[in-house]
Amino acid sequence: MTETAALSTEKLTETLKILHDPTRLLLMKLLTEKEYCVCELVDMFEVSQPAISQHLRKYKKAGLVYEERRGQWRYYRFNETCEQHALVEQILGQLDEYDEQLVRLRTKAEAITC
Amino acid sequence: MTETAALSTEKLTETLKILHDPTRLLLMKLLTEKEYCVCELVDMFEVSQPAISQHLRKYKKAGLVYEERRGQWRYYRFNETCEQHALVEQILGQLDEYDEQLVRLRTKAEAITC
DNA sequence: GCTTTATATAACAATTTGCTTATATACTAG
């Protein structure tokens, strides 16, 4: 279990930039727990499908997620081997499990069949 | 030693927003180590005095720093009792001690007599 | 082949950010 990674200022701020957006922070929280296909995420968040796709593209560009095509779906999940994984996990670990927005998302997640 | 703080999505993203800027990340790194007056910081960073003042104001608004007036100087230092202190320390702990920008700053810091 | 479904990309608008220069404020020293 790595706890530090000695990130450069550049890498560190790049990662914070990705997570500073509420939608992207919560999206990443979910992706660290299990994989999701885009349409599931679109149903859960109150933004358009292109908005979700654009967020996922940012993660991918930063090496934070894996993308896997299966049939007509694309599944995304957290890349646990990325350089920033410890940072991301520490940040997400600070999020209140009872945070209203997070709880609402989890409730929606259960109801979705995509 | 607290390790988690159960921050809301709002509080968490607000803090990441503050630290995602390279200048502000490094500035905060220094402020967690010792107090600085504004003019020292201005001499160390390659931005104008108002830019530094504006960054410090953001920290203060978020409760991340203390400000103390002594004579004509204002000293700033990290507020170790703020709600986000563990988060901030974890993030800054991920920064490479040998990061080029950080090393350059520390070198400058030694040379400054304000 | 055509249609539907899932997803990505492009183009654009509104907002925010991070600096700049100019100016105001406040303390210090003579």
Add this chain to the structure above:
DNA sequence: CTAGTATATAAGCAAATTGTTATATAAAGC
């Protein structure tokens, strides 16, 4: 009181961000 130094605030601007709608791409089912 005046001049100098330290700092904050205001105004303005260019670049970046985050969403939108419209459109393209690609797989699946008939």
